[in-house]
Amino acid sequence: MRSLFRCSFLILLMAAAAPAANNEELWRQAAEYYDAGQYRPAIENYQRLLERQFDNAQLYYNLGNAYFKAGELGHAIWSFRKALRLDPGFKQARTNLEYARSFNTDQVSIERRGFILDIWDFLSGLLSSNGYLIILSLAWWVAAALVIYKLIRLESPSWLYYLLIVPLVIIIFASASAVRRVNDDRLTRWGVILRESADIREGPGVEFNRLEVGHEGLEFKILSDRENSYLIELGNGLKGWVDKEAVLEI
Amino acid sequence: MTGKGAALVSLFSILCLASSAGALEIGASVDKQEVSVGDPITLKLIISGKGGTLPEPTMPDLSAFDIYSSGRSQNISIVNGAFNSSLNMTYVLVPKKVGEQIIGPIVVRDGANMAATEPIKIKVNQPGIGPSGQSRGAAPQPQSQQPSGRPQPPDKGGDFFIDQVVDKASPFVGEQVTLTFRFYQAVNLWDQPALEWPKYNGVTVEDLTANQRYYEVVRGRRYLVTEIKRALFPISSGRITIDSPQLTIKPDDFGVSFDPFGFFDKDLRELFKRGQPKVLTANVIALNVKPLPESGKPADFSGAVGRYSIGAEADKDSVGVDEPITLKLILSGTGNIRSVPPVKLPDLPDFRIYDSGNTESVSNTNLVISGAKTFEQAIIPKTSGTYTIPAISFSYFDPSKGKYQTIATSPFRITATGEGLADVGGAPKNIIGSGIQALGYIVTDFPKNTRPVDLSRNFIFWFFQSIPAAAIVAALVFRFRTMRLLNDRRYARRVGAGRRYKALFEKATVLKSRGETEGSYGALYDAILGYVADRLDLEKSGLTIEQIRASDTIPEKIKCELADFLESCQNARFAPGGAAANHADKMIARAGELAARLESEI
Numbered sequence: 083m084r085s086l087f088r089c090s091f092l093i094l095l096m097a098a099a100a101p102a103a104n105n106e107e108l109w110r111q112a113a114e115y116y117d118a119g120q121y122r123p124a125i126e127n128y129q130r131l132l133e134r135q136f137d138n139a140q141l142y143y144n145l146g147n148a149y150f151k152a153g154e155l156g157h158a159i160w161s162f163r164k165a166l167r168l169d170p171g172f173k174q175a176r177t178n179l180e181y182a183r184s185f186n187t188d189q190v191s192i193e194r195r196g197f198i199l200d201i202w203d204f205l206s207g208l209l210s211s212n213g214y215l216i217i218l219s220l221a222w223w224v225a226a227a228l229v230i231y232k233l234i235r236l237e238s239p240s241w242l243y244y245l246l247i248v249p250l251v252i253i254i255f256a257s258a259s260a261v262r263r264v265n266d267d268r269l270t271r272w273g274v275i276l277r278e279s280a281d282i283r284e285g286p287g288v289e290f291n292r293l294e295v296g297h298e299g300l301e302f303k304i305l306s307d308r309e310n311s312y313l314i315e316l317g318n319g320l321k322g323w324v325d326k327e328a329v330l331e332i
Numbered sequence: 333m334t335g336k337g338a339a340l341v342s343l344f345s346i347l348c349l350a351s352s353a354g355a356l357e358i359g360a361s362v363d364k365q366e367v368s369v370g371d372p373i374t375l376k377l378i379i380s381g382k383g384g385t386l387p388e389p390t391m392p393d394l395s396a397f398d399i400y401s402s403g404r405s406q407n408i409s410i411v412n413g414a415f416n417s418s419l420n421m422t423y424v425l426v427p428k429k430v431g432e433q434i435i436g437p438i439v440v441r442d443g444a445n446m447a448a449t450e451p452i453k454i455k456v457n458q459p460g461i462g463p464s465g466q467s468r469g470a471a472p473q474p475q476s477q478q479p480s481g482r483p484q485p486p487d488k489g490g491d492f493f494i495d496q497v498v499d500k501a502s503p504f505v506g507e508q509v510t511l512t513f514r515f516y517q518a519v520n521l522w523d524q525p526a527l528e529w530p531k532y533n534g535v536t537v538e539d540l541t542a543n544q545r546y547y548e549v550v551r552g553r554r555y556l557v558t559e560i561k562r563a564l565f566p567i568s569s570g571r572i573t574i575d576s577p578q579l580t581i582k583p584d585d586f587g588v589s590f591d592p593f594g595f596f597d598k599d600l601r602e603l604f605k606r607g608q609p610k611v612l613t614a615n616v617i618a619l620n621v622k623p624l625p626e627s628g629k630p631a632d633f634s635g636a637v638g639r640y641s642i643g644a645e646a647d648k649d650s651v652g653v654d655e656p657i658t659l660k661l662i663l664s665g666t667g668n669i670r671s672v673p674p675v676k677l678p679d680l681p682d683f684r685i686y687d688s689g690n691t692e693s694v695s696n697t698n699l700v701i702s703g704a705k706t707f708e709q710a711i712i713p714k715t716s717g718t719y720t721i722p723a724i725s726f727s728y729f730d731p732s733k734g735k736y737q738t739i740a741t742s743p744f745r746i747t748a749t750g751e752g753l754a755d756v757g758g759a760p761k762n763i764i765g766s767g768i769q770a771l772g773y774i775v776t777d778f779p780k781n782t783r784p785v786d787l788s789r790n791f792i793f794w795f796f797q798s799i800p801a802a803a804i805v806a807a808l809v810f811r812f813r814t815m816r817l818l819n820d821r822r823y824a825r826r827v828g829a830g831r832r833y834k835a836l837f838e839k840a841t842v843l844k845s846r847g848e849t850e851g852s853y854g855a856l857y858d859a860i861l862g863y864v865a866d867r868l869d870l871e872k873s874g875l876t877i878e879q880i881r882a883s884d885t886i887p888e889k890i891k892c893e894l895a896d897f898l899e900s901c902q903n904a905r906f907a908p909g910g911a912a913a914n915h916a917d918k919m920i921a922r923a924g925e926l927a928a929r930l931e932s933e934i
Contacts, residue, residue, distance in 0.1 A: 143775060
């Protein structure tokens with residue numbers, strides 16, 4: 083009876099460890115395929131890992147590289163964006179995303195919004211939301227220490243008020259930047275065109291006039307959707323409807 | 333319909349609507365009925381009927397004309413629940429034969445229903461002869477034949493009209509043709525006009541100017557003119573028609589001639605007819621696009637038309653083997669810069685070459701499309717050595733000179749040093765900070781299936797941020813209490829009463845332990861009396877047992893006990909022979925109980 087129990091325990095232990103071993107094997111094989119220039123089998127291996135709920139930034143990053151090498155620009159951009167959504171500080175994923183974007187047929191020019199807003203766009207895009215939250219935390223603790231000192235010491239110097247302005251400004255900036263990054267990275271819906279070309283129309287259907295033609299790899303915000311179409315907004319503010327089948331939501 | 337006036341004023345001069353049965357109708361109109369060979373005529377068909385789909389018309393024999401389709405549009409409306417459709421079709425007919433030509437009935441059939449137009453007669457003159465036999469020099473001419481100068485706008489009369497002209501009628505393929513659209517307005521508008529450009533076939537378009545406004549007197553009448561210019565670039569040779577734009581306006585019929593006092597002369601019933609929409613159209617323009625000459629065409633000519641200059645620059649002239657150099661070829665000048673194909677690099681066998689994309693900037697200074705296009709290449713030396721990048725040539729056709737030109741960059745040297753990696757093929761990897769980016773290596777180490785911490789959703793992070801908030805609240809309480817102690821004497825005495833009582837109570841205990849019972853009773857007396865004085869904010873020095881008995885602020889039930897305790901202390905303190913040995917202990921215990929009761933009662 084005891085030996086039977088031991089055997090059952092070992093079988094359960096091996097069954098639990100098997101998927102992990104298989105995952106590692108799939109990962110290793112995918113890397114070998116990639117190095118050998120066999121990008122399609124590499125993609126299939128990475129996709130099998132995704133099906134096993136093995137979704138992390140490195141997996142999407144490798145998948146993006148394999149898609150790019152296989153000539154699937156839209157899927158590559160989608161994968162790099164997924165990697166960055168999971169790990170906004172993943173520098174190589176950001177570099178590869180920019181590289182892949184340079185192959186886009188559609189280079190959407192972002193309209194300048196004015197000096198102040200351009201600076202704001204630049205500064206609020208430097209760090210991940212975690213980076214801004216850490217800055218926010220440090221500034222908050224410094225500001226709190228100054229406030230507490232001011233409250234406890236009845237005869238504290240007046241320049242403390244002016245010193246307090248510095249952490250307060252940092253708190254406001256870091257909070258706004260963190261909110262923006264969280265909004266962009268997690269709350270906003272994004273999509274990318276997968277087909278060689280897709281019509282951007284005035285309404286949700288082929289009966290509406292065509293505004294533009296988007297090509298593979300074109301990224302946009304998804305504002306809403308109807309049965310078969312997404313209402314999208316490009317970086318230059320152009321809004322239109324695109325067939326859902328041509329789009330992969332990030 | 334004879335004479336030159338009839339030909340000029342003949343836009344939509346004939347409208348033949350014929351209906352045979354049911355609601356199916358067809359109408360045809362031409363913009364002029366007397367032309368020369370080669371002059372385009374615009375034929376418009378309007379088919380209307382019930383239902384969402386309309387049949388296609390059957391065209392008559394039009395072998396005397398070259399026919400070009402110039403667009404179609406369909407409108408569907410629902411009136412009282414019934415579908416009605418109208419199909420507008422536009423054709424450009426170019427007469428080939430002199431004489432009277434007839435556009436026969438154009439028939440449309442839908443089952444048993446049939447409709448047809450009346451025949452339209454077109455008088456075709458010899459080239460160079462205008463309407464009614466006048467020479468071209470004397471008669472207003474079609475826009476396509478009058479590239480220079482400012483033609484008179486079509487004499488449509490009335491309060492509004494539009495026209496369009498081009499600056500050249502026979503451009504080369506790829507040469508800029510400037511189209512000028514003008515809206516002539518003599519009275520006010522009820523609403524903003526809506527301009528709909530036609531769909532251009534065979535040309536690409538760049539906008540040159542937005543609305544420019546000025547006044548102009550045409551045939552004795554002063555018009556407000558709104559002018560828009562566009563640049564057209566023909567794509568292929570041959571005849572290309574530029575259809576008319578459509579301008580929908582809502583005239584302010586009630587306030588014509590900008591005369592504010594004219595209001596009183598108007599029929600007030602006209603007020604309710606204001607703002608009725610009108611659609612204005614202009615003449616169709618035919619361009620005779622010349623092909624680029626074959627003679628003298630350079631071998632490297634790739635289709636660029638205009639006037640260009642070329643330059644080359646490298647970000648460095650000395651690199652290690654396998655390190656990239658960013659080579660920029662900058663082409664600038666006038667012409668359709670967007671359509672200029674990439675400049676081809678000469679054969680460079682000692683380099684690996686990767687296209688890094690291109691950028692372009694386009695402007696329309698002086699109504700001429702110009703700009704610059706930068707082609708960026710990453711060139712990577714395979715082995716060490718000194719190499720010469722030869723002159724990079726580029727050929728274009730200059731339409732102003734009517735011949736091809738070839739321009740070239742100056743050759744320059746590049747030195748590569750060191751030993752490189754083996755040629756890995758494909759795109760360069762991990763080239764960072766060199767001006768170009770390339771695909772990074774994949775991650776080969778098996779990662780843990782964990783995600784980085786998202787601080788925005790992390791409870792510990794936000795709990796950590798609550799600590800300063802709690803500390804600030806505590807500091808605020810401390811600040812408030814301190815300020816009250818400083819400013820509120822009664823509060824300060826009440827708060828400090830317990831502390832002072834404890835000090836005296838401990839002194840009494842110590843004195844008693846030393847055997848100094850009188851001193852101990854005195855300390856207990858002072859402790860309790862002082863406690864009461866502090867709690868009630870009274871002067872301790874003047875407080876007596878009689879005053880305590882007479883006090884209204886001390887509850888009755890404790891007043892007697894308090895007076896009794898104080899009297900006992902005084903008696904024991906000053907009684908001859910002293911009190912019993914354990915009396916002091918009892919008094920200390922009693923003082924403790926009494927203080928506790930006083931704290932809760934007063």
